[in-house]
Amino acid sequence: MLHFLNRCSRGRGAWLLLAFAALVLELTALYFQHVMMLKPCVMCIYERCALFGVMLAALVGALAPATPLRFVAMAGWIYSAWEGIRLSWEHTMIQLHPSPFATCDFAARFPSWLPLDKWLPSVFVATGDCAEKQWEFLSLSMPQWLVVVFAIFMLIALLVVLAQFFPPRRRDLFNR
Secondary structure, eight states, rough: OHHHHHHTTTHHHHHHHHHHHHHHHHEEEEHHHHHHHHOOOOHHHHHHHHHHHHHHHHHHHHSSSSSTTHHHHHHHHHHHHHHHHHHHHHHHHHSSSSOOSSSSOOOOOOOTOOHHHHHOOHHHHOOOTOOOOOOOEEEEHHHHHHHHHHHHHHHHHHHHHHHSSSOOOOOSOOOO
């Protein structure tokens, strides 16, 4: 399996599949926001940014997958997945243990050089409350599902990094 993952990490298809998975999740979040009229909170916006980080890392990996640039993409993928786990776990704890002392901010704080809430307010402006559970599926809230999603992204990323130490086997019909 590790030889297979190494071979996949050297091709565009796997990186584009990762980018597509992150894009589908982003489009799902926008569907929840603009069609189902769920209000994203600040933590939701930050989790959305972590998902965009995974997508951006995947696109970097797809640019030149057979070069060392894929290691930069893997680092970005791991960092974004870790931040996604951290943020969604914090969000889950806010929802499971609501407290007037453990709340999220009223507005997302982006750096002055990257004011996403000003550039694309329909995606990055928070209007909801972090402690409110607006949606559940199979008794898990949205941040709980995001913990699962980011954990899967992290597990796959760590396996891909581990696979870099197992060079792909030469595929030859007569040598086994």
